[in-house]
Amino acid sequence: MKPRVRIKYCGGCNPNYDRVALVEAMKARLSGAVEWASSDTGPCDLVVAVQGCETACADLTAFDGYEIHHIKCPDDADQFAAQMHAKKHGLPSPESPAS
């Protein structure tokens, strides 16, 4: 069963990269591997916190107890995508982005 993944953005006051473009690219890359949940469609299995910089200040208080993956740069998105693909194919998971 595909994991339900919710995207939670930081506020984007001074991002180091285009967060929306990165999420779009990540969604395209993970098409078929995960199901994307919005804030309106109920529970999720894990949260991807799309942080514009190292400060990583996205408010995650609503996701206490959830598995959270922090994306602070495009490399983190690459690692997360690789991890999700590995999960899909039952392979050992590469190291996840730092939490």
Next chain:
Amino acid sequence: MAMMTAKEYEESLRKLNLQVYMFGERIENVVDNPIIRPSMNAVAKTYELAHSPEHEDLMTATSHITGKKINRFTHIHQNVGDLVKKSKMGRLLGRETGCCFQRCVGMDTLNALSIVTYNIDQKYSTEYYARFLKYLEYVQENDLMVDGAMTDPKGHRGLPPHQQPDPDAFLHVVEERKDGIVVRGAKAHQTGAVNSHEVVVMPTLSMRREDADYAVSFALPSDADGITYIMGRQSCDTRKLEGGAMDQGNILFGGHEALVVFDNVFVPWERVFMCREYDFAGQLVEVFAAYHRQSYACKVGVGDVLIGAAQTAAEYNGADKASHIRDKIVEMNHLNETLYCGCIACASEGHKEPSGTYCVNILLANVHKHNVTRFPFELSRLAQDIAGGLMVTLPSEKDLKAPETGKWIRKYFQANPDVPTENRMRILRLIENLTLGTAAVGYLTESMHGAGSPQAQRIMISRRVNLAEKQKAAKKLCGIEE
């Protein structure tokens, strides 16, 4: 009611019956007036981004009254995190609009009143706080844009309000009735006034007993009977009437300021938040000023735009590799991020007031604002240095588009051959806009005088630092025993 969209906000303004004057004429259609429209677009951005997943973390909050999701501009700060997010939201919007987006004054007014009305009630057993909360709920539920109106015209600066030759130099109570008060006076420099649903008035000075009639705070619909708006001019304002898409520099957004006249305007009691409690006027001014000085986080965002424009201009000029240009860009960033340090610091060091509202560190907010009175001027100087003199001698867009002249402009004003001349002109016009044009009103002169002129911050810094403790530290280290 849910948060308004940008379109809903625009439509809500069309329902207002404002009395607005500009260039000697009554403006019937304020929303579509080409000089005013860019400022509405800027406020609309505060509504638009609240619906964007990639910005809602900063742009929205949870109401402590209703528990509903609200636009952060209608929120009362409940913790240090809220104060920090407010600063970051200012940077975000400054960068998105490149101008004054006008909604912060209302937010700062609401937060200041949430503190001071509570304190007045504690001393005088009045009911201002309850009235205020009811009003706040109305503002939050309807997602309103509020003009926080503090600055009086002030008349003779050497005289207190009650001694002014013209008693209306400061707004004051002229009549008290069973159902409310009547006020007369004006508020100057009101940013976003004609883009506002509501106007909330505050006194502008500490008051004495003799000035009690001037210690008044209230809220009114912006189109209440007796209120008149006279638009202020801005440098290069009539470029917006030329019908072009380049010479304005910032072709999307702008700010505005207006003189707001209250000519014997009635205010019902339920909308009065202070009436003659003169001993609290100074507190309201100080608390509002602290919040509003923090709000100059917006200039960091505008600074981001100016730095981006300067770097782009350098690349278009083919000068970006020169070491002195690189160093000037570093200096611009140094100054801009120092401003950011200030707005984050005063927020991070915030504290809880008796009403439960969190307030910024007043000393650090004043230090931050004091830097804002200086650094944008240096940032602008560096941007103009990098841009070169062409910025102020550039022919018009019409000349670029005209067959007779366009060919010469494209030929002689192309620098980097990979860059169309039109793009070089556009970026130079943006730098002009920010440093000399309509946006310079907000980025420069308003940075100097908004939320209080430089001397006001120096007075607050002097009051707030603890010199005695610093002396103790010094004496201890060198062995002085007293």
